[in-house]
Amino acid sequence: MSAITTPTPTATATADESAPEAVPLLNPETGEPLIDPETGEQMMGVPSQEAVPVLDPETGEPIIDPETGEPLMALPDQSVDAPEPEATDAVSTAADLGDAVSERSETVGGMIDSMQGMALEVGSMRVSLWDVFVVVLVIAVVITIAWMITKGMRGILKRVTRLDESQSVLVEKIATIIIWVAAFLVGIDLLGIDLTALAVFSGAFGLAIGFGLQKTFGNLISGIILLMDKSIKPGDVISVTDNAGTESFGQIRKIGIRAISVVTRDQTEYLIPNENLMINQVVNWSYSSRDVRVKAPVGVSYGSDIELVTELLYKAVDDVPRVLKSPKPRVNLMGFGDSSVDFDVRFWIQDPEEGMANIRSDVYRRIWQLFKENDIEIPFPQRDLNLRTNDQFQQLVEAISQRIEK
Numbered sequence: 001m002s003a004i005t006t007p008t009p010t011a012t013a014t015a016d017e018s019a020p021e022a023v024p025l026l027n028p029e030t031g032e033p034l035i036d037p038e039t040g041e042q043m044m045g046v047p048s049q050e051a052v053p054v055l056d057p058e059t060g061e062p063i064i065d066p067e068t069g070e071p072l073m074a075l076p077d078q079s080v081d082a083p084e085p086e087a088t089d090a091v092s093t094a095a096d097l098g099d100a101v102s103e104r105s106e107t108v109g110g111m112i113d114s115m116q117g118m119a120l121e122v123g124s125m126r127v128s129l130w131d132v133f134v135v136v137l138v139i140a141v142v143i144t145i146a147w148m149i150t151k152g153m154r155g156i157l158k159r160v161t162r163l164d165e166s167q168s169v170l171v172e173k174i175a176t177i178i179i180w181v182a183a184f185l186v187g188i189d190l191l192g193i194d195l196t197a198l199a200v201f202s203g204a205f206g207l208a209i210g211f212g213l214q215k216t217f218g219n220l221i222s223g224i225i226l227l228m229d230k231s232i233k234p235g236d237v238i239s240v241t242d243n244a245g246t247e248s249f250g251q252i253r254k255i256g257i258r259a260i261s262v263v264t265r266d267q268t269e270y271l272i273p274n275e276n277l278m279i280n281q282v283v284n285w286s287y288s289s290r291d292v293r294v295k296a297p298v299g300v301s302y303g304s305d306i307e308l309v310t311e312l313l314y315k316a317v318d319d320v321p322r323v324l325k326s327p328k329p330r331v332n333l334m335g336f337g338d339s340s341v342d343f344d345v346r347f348w349i350q351d352p353e354e355g356m357a358n359i360r361s362d363v364y365r366r367i368w369q370l371f372k373e374n375d376i377e378i379p380f381p382q383r384d385l386n387l388r389t390n391d392q393f394q395q396l397v398e399a400i401s402q403r404i405e406k
Contacts, residue, residue: 025074034074146183170227219258222274237352239283240270251353265355285352292352296363299340301377316366317347322359324348340379
């Protein structure tokens with residue numbers, strides 16, 4: 001038999017606090033209690049995973065079984081009932097806080113004792129009404145402090161002039177995330193919550209992250225990327241298409257964690273998920289410059305003076321205040337249509353958020369006034385009807401004439 005650590009009887013054990021505790025020994029063959037031949041009592045020894053020889057406490061030699069003549073082997077008695085572990089408090093801070101308050105006020109201490117007595121045990125965890133009260137109190141304090149820090153941080157960022165608007169929003173979002181994550185960790189530390197108490201909910205929480213919050217985290221990361229590359233920033237003017245396919249222009253008011261807010265000229269506010277701006281085509285009218293060129297096609301009759309028409313078109317755009325003087329407007333003769341000579345008036349504006357359709361309307365209104373003053377005809381579709389004469393047609397005409405005469 002290979003050498004194994006020998007169990008030592010209780011009588012010869014030294015007072016070593018680190019030594020294993022002696023337990024009753026069993027016969028490895030029969031499983032019955034092992035009896036000392038001299039005293040008739042069950043022998044005690046240090047627990048072991050295998051049967052080992054029992055040593056004489058005086059000589060240190062193996063004790064011989066008088067019946068078999070073999071060394072006496074023993075196993076620890078595994079049937080000894082271990083003490084049941086006591087339920088531990090899930091919130092350790094609550095107990096310390098309760099003791100501190102009880103020392104100062106017996107009345108409040110009695111109320112805390114009553115609240116601690118109303119508890120629910122889940123496995124080895126014990127959650128009392130006092131624990132719940134402390135958790136709610138700490139959460140309220142931590143959230144209030146985090147909110148105040150976030151508000152103060154926003155005020156500081158508004159006073160920092162070195163950051164442009166997109167950089168300010170990016171710093172604000174990242175700082176907000178850091179503040180709330182730190183608030184969560186500080187709250188857990190203050191409460192002294194044993195995180196193993198949350199192990200039951202880890203599976204459900206993982207599924208919620210995987211399915212329910214997948215889009216939320218996707219939109220969060222997309223918003224941070226949009227702010228980092230500055231392709232979309234607050235104040236930009238973009239094209240927004242509704243469900244009916246109608247395109248309208250809107251100005252980005254803010255970029256949130258989940259979506260951006262776009263306000264159109266009719267004060268309709270669109271909430272567009274950040275992820276959609278990452279995967280879909282977006283027309284940003286003020287991405288690199290706020291100057292936007294607008295086109296206004298115009299047609300005149302073939303009998304019009306081309307040079308006069310060109311002069312009037314230039315005068316029309318110059319009379320509209322929103323049209324920029326530089327870059328200069330341009331009037332192009334685009335072609336000869338079926339019933340008109342086609343011109344294209346091109347001019348620039350610097351405030352697309354004020355609307356695109358209304359500036360084109362102002363230019364058209366001024367063109368109409370100038371054309372009316374100078375007798376410039378704007379053609380419209382006309383049709384000539386030619387009827388071939390025949391006997392039936394002549395009879396119809398005569399019948400109509402007779403009825404009119406009568």
